[in-house]
Amino acid sequence: MFDPPKYILEGLEKQSPETLREIAKIAAEMADNKERQFETELEEKEIDDRPKDLDRDDAPSNATLATKEINGNRYYYWQWREGEKIKSEYIRPVDPKR
Template sequence: MTDSGSERPTPPAGLDDDLRETLEGLSERDPETIDAVATYAAELADWVESTERDTVSPEGVPERATVSETEIAGTAYRYYQWREGDEIRSKTVELE
């Protein structure tokens, strides 16, 4: 919590006008609502990051590859499989 004499925070630079307007409106809300929105924004950022990480194929694997996940002896793996001409290719990657 900041003391009442401190300066009001400014939104991050580079935001589009709609988002800047939304943040200005949020500044008029009660602290509980702002905290709830902050929690949601953090969870949303984590979800977006994990979704992006899940959709990025490893080097040498085309985006059109079929992807499946499995766990063997407590270790998670992602298995990629795709066709190149008459051949079926695959790659297995251990998940972190």
């Protein structure tokens, strides 16, 4: 469970219900913006790292290339969001020789 810093909780406890609701909206917007920024940075990195032999036409729409490490081996996956869920589709090992 997340325990916010004491100085934040002390400040929030002094606020009215209306102000707390507005703060919640602002915090949700900030979280969305940070998540989009992170996803954009990840996509830009993936574009640079994408192997030339992976065909984007084979990917599900709006998917990005992701790598996962399982038992010391790395694998490529297409990854995308459907609503609140993140979906993945296996492609192949990062190092096909392994």
